[in-house]
Amino acid sequence: MSDDDLVFRALADPTRRFLLDMLFARDGRTLGELEAEVEMTRFGVAKHLRVLEDAGLVLSRRSGREKLHFLNPVPIRLIHDRWIDKYSERSAAALADLKRELELSAMMSTTDTTEGSTVIQVYQVYIKASPQAIWDAITKPEWTVKFGYQVPVDYDLRPGGAFRGMASEAMKEFGAPDVMVDGEVIEAEPPRRLVQTWRALFVGEGFTRLTYEIEEDGNGVCKLTVTHDVTGAPQTAAQTAGRIPENGGGWNQILSDLKTLLETGEPLYR
CATH class of the missing domain: 1.10.10.10 (Winged helix-like DNA-binding domain superfamily/Winged helix DNA-binding domain)
Incomplete structure (x- = not known):
């Protein structure tokens, strides 16, 4: 089936x-x-x-x-x-x-803890591609410019290494800052797991925690799970869940576009 x-x-x-x-x-x-x-x-x-x-x-x-x-x-x-x-x-x-x-x-779960309220977004998609291909598409600028928000990324894939997502030339024409998102690598286990902090500078909130997990599911298919802890960042949560239509479709659009790109060679959105 x-x-x-x-x-x-x-x-x-x-x-x-x-x-x-x-x-x-x-x-x-x-x-x-x-x-x-x-x-x-x-x-x-x-x-x-x-x-x-x-x-x-x-x-x-x-x-x-x-x-x-x-x-x-x-x-x-x-x-x-x-x-x-x-x-x-x-x-x-x-x-x-x-x-x-x-x-x-918004794919959000609110769980009461002793420290307050924890808000988690969880997304998952199956992609007919190798773990390395998916890892490269997430971490290499020559790939990230082809799907989603088409933002070239710069990763230092070591614990404590810097992460930056740069504005495209088209974004800059509309007054976007040179760096759209930034953060720091917490864990990097290529090509299986990447944990980092993540902050959307154009939103104006603090750092969130983002985790990518890539698992082989057999027959050349991999399961990509994205877990985004957006605790204390309601505007970021709305942005990444696609609740601000004028700013794009959030993780839903990004992952759908990534899957199509890796499986067909062409992105959904240009």
Whole structure:
């Protein structure tokens, strides 16, 4: 069964759509919290969550002894990019509305801690490419200028090394600063894991924590997971979740564009 088939199958069930709506309203819920909202056994809810996880629409993360569930809008973005522009039937228009709603959810989980409120965004996409190819696309300027915001990056891939995302010439014409984003490398394990701080200078907030994880999934396919801790940076969270349309589609657009570039040689957006 193809990735598209898994997503369409998952969305066909009203209970699963309701679970997505609940995660849209508040992300990072436990199985118990989800069970309390539906007239169904814990086992039944767990089965529906498994279908959503298999389709990539829900991701789970451990937080202490609890397992939290997160909405992942990237597969909806991919369905949109593959199908919505091609067909205009009513069912496709409905899917476009669902895509827009899920992308606006910001993929945020708010968890109370002794230090305050932790806000996490989690995104995941499967790419038919090698770990090295994905690593290079994330860390090398000759690749980053081809997708997403088309920003050339400069990485010193050592713990404590500097990271900068430079404005393109087109951005500078509109008054953008030379350096759009900056940060510092915390961990670098090429081509599997990169942890860094990340700050959007044009937003005017402090540093956030960004993690890339690349795992081989078999048959030449890799799973790329992006985890962005945007605690204390609400404007950055809105930006990276694509909630500011005039500034682009955030991580959804970037990852969809990256997947298409690596798999076809051409980006979605120019």
